Amino acid sequence: MSRGMSVAVIGGGLAGLAAARLLCVRGMAVQLYEANGKPGGCCATTRVGGYTFNDGALFLALPAMLEHLFRRLELDRGALLPWRRISALQRTVLPEGTVVDLDAGRMTYARAGHTPMMYLPGPGCDALREVHVLAPEGLVLGLKIDGGEMFERLLAEESMKMHPGDLYVLFTDGITEAMNAGDDCFGETRLARLVEQHADLPSDQLRERVLREIDAFVGGAPQHDDMTMILLKVDAAWAGAPARAIDAEIVQVAER
Numbered sequence: 001m002s003r004g005m006s007v008a009v010i011g012g013g014l015a016g017l018a019a020a021r022l023l024c025v026r027g028m029a030v031q032l033y034e035a036n037g038k039p040g041g042c043c044a045t046t047r048v049g050g051y052t053f054n055d056g057a058l059f060l061a062l063p064a065m066l067e068h069l070f071r072r073l074e075l076d077r078g079a080l081l082p083w084r085r086i087s088a089l090q091r092t093v094l095p096e097g098t099v100v101d102l103d104a105g106r107m108t109y110a111r112a113g114h115t116p117m118m119y120l121p122g123p124g125c126d127a128l129r130e131v132h133v134l135a136p137e138g139l140v141l142g143l144k145i146d147g148g149e150m151f152e153r154l155l156a157e158e159s160m161k162m163h164p165g166d167l168y169v170l171f172t173d174g175i176t177e178a179m180n181a182g183d184d185c186f187g188e189t190r191l192a193r194l195v196e197q198h199a200d201l202p203s204d205q206l207r208e209r210v211l212r213e214i215d216a217f218v219g220g221a222p223q224h225d226d227m228t229m230i231l232l233k234v235d236a237a238w239a240g241a242p243a244r245a246i247d248a249e250i251v252q253v254a255e256r
């Protein structure tokens with residue numbers, strides 16, 4: 001779209017507001033239409049009987065995404081939206097169903113055909129500080145062979161206590177099956193050794209380290225699958241209290 005054009009944006013939620021602001025920054029005349037009497041959509045609040053309720057978003061799950069959004073909009077995120085520590089974070093459900101419950105200090109997970117999760121116990125845990133592969137029983141999601149009966153029967157949910165410094169690595173097979181020109185796969189063993197060697201890095205640096213190693217391994221070979229990875233690291237100073245205790249990095253490298 002070119003400068004000076006008139007644009008109508010329907011909906012003043014996070015997406016509509018961001019789009020409208022971006023188009024304004026690019027010199028377009030923007031009109032924003034919002035069906036509610038106020039902007040904000042799911043991120044707005046409603047006051048009832050003296051109490052304020054969130055209309056949707058309860059806490060910020062993806063701060064890195066908002067940082068990126070504010071940068072693109074040429075806005076000062078720190079000044080407009082300072083981060084606040086949340087004292088009662090309860091449960092986070094990851095896209096593939098893993099539940100991180102900081103109140104109970106437990107991680108509950110299941111597996112429906114995706115690559116098993118890697119777990120490296122924190123320094124304070126009794127278990128050996130090496131990568132453990134967590135692969136509960138389960139059937140591939142979406143196989144409609146018997147109305148879902150077999151899926152329900154085979155799916156095993158497991159749960160484990162979390163410890164300070166614990167690290168969880170969830171990834172798609174595009175990470176471990178990244179291939180070099182000789183058709184060798186990067187593999188689980190390489191990924192596990194990398195995680196063990198660099199587990200003490202902050203999760204964003206660990207993510208960079210893993211991606212760099214994969215790039216170096218693959219060389220010029222074309223990417224054949226998507227690469228998605230979630231790193232969850234329990235704060236080393238966490239003492240079981242339900243404060244912000246997880247440092248999470250999510251990376252998605254789309255298929256080239």
Ligand SMILES: Cc1cc2nc3c(=O)[nH]c(=O)nc-3n(C[C@H](O)[C@H](O)[C@H](O)COP(=O)(O)OP(=O)(O)OC[C@H]3O[C@@H](n4cnc5c(N)ncnc54)[C@H](O)[C@@H]3O)c2cc1C
Nearest residue numbers: 011012013014015016033034035041042056057058059061
């Ligand atoms: C209960 C709940 C909890 C959530 N918790 C979290 C969380 O903890 N962390 C997190 O990151 N995300 C959370 N989310 C998600 C997050 O709130 C949404 O992803 C995000 O706010 C969506 O923004 P949006 O602009 O796409 O849509 P919305 O916020 O839904 O905005 C759409 C806007 O468009 C308006 N509209 C619709 N149709 C029309 C029309 N025809 N004409 C004019 N206006 C129209 C609506 O009134 C609304 O204001 C939560 C969502 C819900 C519902």
